[in-house]
Amino acid sequence: MRDYRIKPVPGRVAVLASGGLDSSVMLARIARRRREVFPLYIRTGLVWEKDELAVLRQFITAVGVESIRPVSVLHVPMNDVAADHWSMTGEQVPGYHAALSSNYIPGRNLTLLSKAAVFCARHRIGEVAMALLEANPFPDAQPMFFDALIKAVDLGVGLRLRISTPWVGKSKAEVIALGRGLPLHLSVSCIKPRGALHCGQCTKCAERVEGFRLAGITDPTRYRRPPA
Numbered sequence: 001m002r003d004y005r006i007k008p009v010p011g012r013v014a015v016l017a018s019g020g021l022d023s024s025v026m027l028a029r030i031a032r033r034r035r036e037v038f039p040l041y042i043r044t045g046l047v048w049e050k051d052e053l054a055v056l057r058q059f060i061t062a063v064g065v066e067s068i069r070p071v072s073v074l075h076v077p078m079n080d081v082a083a084d085h086w087s088m089t090g091e092q093v094p095g096y097h098a099a100l101s102s103n104y105i106p107g108r109n110l111t112l113l114s115k116a117a118v119f120c121a122r123h124r125i126g127e128v129a130m131a132l133l134e135a136n137p138f139p140d141a142q143p144m145f146f147d148a149l150i151k152a153v154d155l156g157v158g159l160r161l162r163i164s165t166p167w168v169g170k171s172k173a174e175v176i177a178l179g180r181g182l183p184l185h186l187s188v189s190c191i192k193p194r195g196a197l198h199c200g201q202c203t204k205c206a207e208r209v210e211g212f213r214l215a216g217i218t219d220p221t222r223y224r225r226p227p228a
Contacts, residue, residue: 006121006157008126008127008159011035012037013036013037013126015037015130016113016116016129016131017040018052019051019053019055019059019188021172021175021187021211022131022172025175025178027059027063031063031067034067035067038072038125039056039060040072040074040116042073043073043074043075043076044075045077047087047089047191047192048191051195053073055196056071058196062183085105087191090192094191094203096200096203096206096227100207103204104138108140109140110140110145117153117156121153126160127161127162127163129166130163130164131165132167134167146163171214172208172210172214173210173211173212173214173215174215176211176212180217184220184221185221189205190202190205190208191203191205196221197223197224198221198222198224199225209221209227
């Protein structure tokens with residue numbers, strides 16, 4: 001009988017890299033202590049993906065860490081099930097003063113991790129890292145979900161995949177402090193960006209502005225309009 005078990009290559013790790021501040025800091029810090037780092041950008045049809053991906057590549061070039069492999073762009077189109085969601089249309093996006101819970105995209109982590117797990121199985125990678133902060137209240141960001149997914153991946157493809165969440169329990173300000181010295185201006189935390197230029201009016205921009213303020217670090221971000 002065929003053995004479907006997958007033995008990971010030591011030192012390899014995949015990183016769910018969105019081009020956002022949190023995952024970019026995580027990517028750079030992991031790359032400084034691991035042998036092979038595979039950044040994964042997963043396109044699902046969100047309106048800001050082109051800008052995120054371009055800025056992510058610029059960030060990786062600027063960081064210049066040899067262990068970071070070229071970005072792997074994976075595709076999981078979701079417009080057939082979520083075509084009317086604001087993340088797909090770019091309309092009626094959560095504003096500057098909206099609650100962080102308004103950023104919820106149903107099944108986001110399930111979508112990303114499912115595709116990433118298959119990539120990891122194909123490339124014999126035993127760990128995938130993602131940048132979840134303390135303020136993430138969503139159902140697919142809970143320990144129970146990750147435990148269940150790890151079991152499903154093990155049963156489905158024969159890979160005992162570790163899901164790392166190094167920023168759990170940390171605030172945006174703490175992550176910014178950890179990223180001091182990195183090219184944080186080459187990161188996107190915006191629902192309606194133009195490249196690295198942030199709109200300055202959405203809930204993600206509000207979180208970014210407040211994070212730099214609380215960290216006591218000058219915000220290097222360029223905003224299209226002054227934050228509200």
